[in-house]
Amino acid sequence: MEKLVIAGREFRSRLFLGTGKFSSNDLMKRAINASGTEMVTLAMKRIELDDKDDDMLQHIINPNIQLLPNTSGVRNAEEAIFAAQLSREAFGTNWLKLEIHPDPRYLLPDSTETLKATEQLVKMGFVVLPYCQADPTLCKRLEEAGAATVMPLGAPIGTNKGLQTREFLRIIIEQSGVPVVVDAGIGAPSHAAEAMEMGAAACLVNTAIAVAGNPERMAIAFKQAVEAGRMAYESGLGLQADSLVAEASSPLTSFLND
Amino acid sequence: MKVWLNNKEVETDSITVSQFLEELLLPRYGIAVALDNKLLPQGQWSETLLYEGMRLVVIKAACGG
Incomplete structure (x- = not known):
């Protein structure tokens, strides 16, 4: 498989993992290891003095893993920039999953604020991976603003509904000069394989692995699906026929009768 | 002295x-x-x-996608 390069860093794995919704940090760590991922997202929260929670950070720190802090919880570009500065200070990385979704019902990203924040954060030296609508025009604008990737959604966060935006994802992939990471909505390994067969550079998966009956084995299933999909893409898929009229793949000449 | 940490008042020396x-x-x-x-x-x-009534916010990592 071709290596994925984002902002000069090479990734052998094209599966990125989110760390939300796991029933324990130990299970999260085992799923991360099983997936082979080299990019893991995390969020931020305020410290509570009486909170004796196990620190999740120690479970994901690994020299082979790029931390990708997100800006979840912000409502506009200004708040996103503040959150980005805090994350750079706390985690020592300028990589950032920019997500601005002020609407709590559908968690759909605000395109105007996302573009505005991307423009400013790039100027401030951040490596910006924006979670965005599957809007080809927006994705080109984000690329022009200096985004390191674009991360259009397949379906709303946590829905497991797969690639509801597939035709727009095709256009985005065809036009993009930066890696296209399909983020949100991927609910089954087949969805991830489909995205990779279309030419997506990577998939970001969280809920589908975290809430699986066996997250560790599901992480392996996603790893294999992403690899299979990518290999299929690089190998060149056969064209799909326009009609259901069969085209024989075996000789039709009769050989049992004269 | 009392300062505010994440919207909670804390007594400190x-x-x-x-x-x-x-x-x-x-x-x-x-x-x-x-x-x-x-x-x-x-x-x-x-x-x-530090000063009396100072308002500090301290954040840390949390699980998230």
Whole structure:
């Protein structure tokens, strides 16, 4: 498989993992290891003095893993920039999953604020991976603003509904000069394989692995699906026929009768 | 002296932000501090004096996608 390069860093794995919704940090760590991922997202929260929670950070720190802090919880570009500065200070990385979704019902990203924040954060030296609508025009604008990737959604966060935006994802992939990471909505390994067969550079998966009956084995299933999909893409898929009229793949000449 | 940490009032004898964070047994890595909605870089923690009613925000990592 071709290596994925984002902002000069090479990734052998094209599966990125989110760390939300796991029933324990130990299970999260085992799923991360099983997936082979080299990019893991995390969020931020305020410290509570009486909170004796196990620190999740120690479970994901690994020299082979790029931390990708997100800006979840912000409502506009200004708040996103503040959150980005805090994350750079706390985690020592300028990589950032920019997500601005002020609407709590559908968690759909605000395109105007996302573009505005991307423009400013790039100027401030951040490596910006924006979670965005599957809007080809927006994705080109984000690329022009200096985004390191674009991360259009397949379906709303946590829905497991797969690639509801597939035709727009095709256009985005065809036009993009930066890696296209399909983020949100991927609910089954087949969805991830489909995205990779279309030419997506990577998939970001969280809920589908975290809430699986066996997250560790599901992480392996996603790893294999992403690899299979990518290999299929690089190998060149056969064209799909326009009609259901069969085209024989075996000789039709009769050989049992004269 | 009383200061506000993440919207909770805390009594402290510390003089600086750095001492205050040590008093709370917070690690130096994995947290960030904001003062008046602006980042307070780690390099300034030891020279920033606490004052009565000071409002600090301290964040750390959380699980998220």
